[in-house]
Amino acid sequence: MIMRPPALDLPIMFVAARVVTGAVTILDGVTLTIARGHPTVLVGPNGAGKTTLLHAAMGLIPVSGGLITWGGRETSHPRQRAIVFQRPVMLRRSAAGNIRYALASAGIPRDSWHQRTMTLLAEVGLADLDRRPARRLSGGEQQRLALARALARDPAVLFLDEPTASLDPAATKAIEDIVRSVSARGVKVVMSTHDLGQARRLAGNIVLLHRGQVVEDRPAAEFFAAPRTNEARRFIGGELLV
Amino acid sequence: MTGDGSALHLVLTGDPGLFAIVRLSLLVSLSAVLFATVIGVPAGALLALTRFRGREALVVFLNALMGLPPVVVGLAVFLLLSRSGPLGEWGLLFTPQAMVIAQAILVAPIIAALTRQTVEDLWVEYQAELTAMNVGPLRRIGTLIWDARFSLVTALLAGFGRAAAEVGAIIIVGGNIDGFTRTMTTAIALETSKGDLPLAIGLGMVLIVIVVVINALAWAARRAGERFAG
Numbered sequence: 334m335i336m337r338p339p340a341l342d343l344p345i346m347f348v349a350a351r352v353v354t355g356a357v358t359i360l361d362g363v364t365l366t367i368a369r370g371h372p373t374v375l376v377g378p379n380g381a382g383k384t385t386l387l388h389a390a391m392g393l394i395p396v397s398g399g400l401i402t403w404g405g406r407e408t409s410h411p412r413q414r415a416i417v418f419q420r421p422v423m424l425r426r427s428a429a430g431n432i433r434y435a436l437a438s439a440g441i442p443r444d445s446w447h448q449r450t451m452t453l454l455a456e457v458g459l460a461d462l463d464r465r466p467a468r469r470l471s472g473g474e475q476q477r478l479a480l481a482r483a484l485a486r487d488p489a490v491l492f493l494d495e496p497t498a499s500l501d502p503a504a505t506k507a508i509e510d511i512v513r514s515v516s517a518r519g520v521k522v523v524m525s526t527h528d529l530g531q532a533r534r535l536a537g538n539i540v541l542l543h544r545g546q547v548v549e550d551r552p553a554a555e556f557f558a559a560p561r562t563n564e565a566r567r568f569i570g571g572e573l574l575v
Numbered sequence: 576m577t578g579d580g581s582a583l584h585l586v587l588t589g590d591p592g593l594f595a596i597v598r599l600s601l602l603v604s605l606s607a608v609l610f611a612t613v614i615g616v617p618a619g620a621l622l623a624l625t626r627f628r629g630r631e632a633l634v635v636f637l638n639a640l641m642g643l644p645p646v647v648v649g650l651a652v653f654l655l656l657s658r659s660g661p662l663g664e665w666g667l668l669f670t671p672q673a674m675v676i677a678q679a680i681l682v683a684p685i686i687a688a689l690t691r692q693t694v695e696d697l698w699v700e701y702q703a704e705l706t707a708m709n710v711g712p713l714r715r716i717g718t719l720i721w722d723a724r725f726s727l728v729t730a731l732l733a734g735f736g737r738a739a740a741e742v743g744a745i746i747i748v749g750g751n752i753d754g755f756t757r758t759m760t761t762a763i764a765l766e767t768s769k770g771d772l773p774l775a776i777g778l779g780m781v782l783i784v785i786v787v788v789i790n791a792l793a794w795a796a797r798r799a800g801e802r803f804a805g
Contacts, residue, residue, distance in 0.1 A: 391707065393703070393706060393707060415707070416707045418703060418704070418707075421704070422700055422701060422703070422704045424701070424704070424718070424722060425722040425804060426722070426804055427804070430804075434708075434718070435708055438708040438709060438710050438714070439708075439709075466802075466803065466804055486708070
């Protein structure tokens, strides 16, 4: 197993962070620390702010108030971060071409592109499809390719926005296996999901968001065994949080 | 080249005069499209990705330039290149080079405007991914042009269509000199006015065939490219 050097972008700290778009407050005073370790899984109903929190943590959107720091720095310039969006966009080139593009963008020396591309494709089970146009891959294959493309940046922190939404069980298992493997080698995974079963399977830590606020932030075992808040109990019980 | 043969006869027998005209026409139009592409594609992409005060007005202006009247462009280039004009020293008036300049000026806005629209649409799709990958501005432009290359073929075809069909500008700056600056469109205009209809019809047939063939080739290239590159 390859262990990683210290992650410069960790911990990621939200201090009373607010994100406001027009008249809508999407994140409302979020205070949260994302530290090294097992995957942190964000759960909550639609519109709770999961995607916005991931984008803000990635540095893609600025906060309207409060503060986010990455390894103690306030600069949002992504150094060791990568993200897989809920609907990743495949570049109009082959599967291998998508990986090579990410390697080039990350400043990886050209002479190592081929080997790293094939290694990454093999890691996500797409080695045989390296020449296939990325847009002709199935939904599950595209999601795995997006994961490989994100990993090409050799991130210390990997954000995944509902990576298995609309995938069948086999494709979901493939993604979860990759997430476990990536996490086991020291990459901090921060992901959102609607699937509580998936959260149980993968999470080291659970963050429950509701109406843009962190309702609970606890180790997964404690969250599921003894939820502290009424919202968490209702959410785990399958009730609709509105 | 004689005016007594039928149009089909001129085409089928490979009349040297007719094919010299065809060759020059292709050379001028394709050169113009090449220069317009080199200018128009990067300019259109840059306009698609940049935001500045007055950008919307510039987009409207660029779109309006797609309808530039050829005779006005011809007149402007004529004034530029005429002996007393600012570029008169170059001695380009009534040469094929002058015709290329005039056609490039007509075609560049078409290619730039269509590129701007195509790249802007693709940017909406790619923006989040390229931003997340920390791709810099120049590389973004290169990526979008490359990934939109099959769509941009349509822009180039539109430009070629404009150039190949154009007569007003090149007749002013080229002078329609037999064996030197006479193209298919200027020859058709001249021969029709002289009453040599077979030659005019022959040239018209060749012109239509060329436009159809080039469009078919471009379409095939686009389909093949999309199949292999996605």
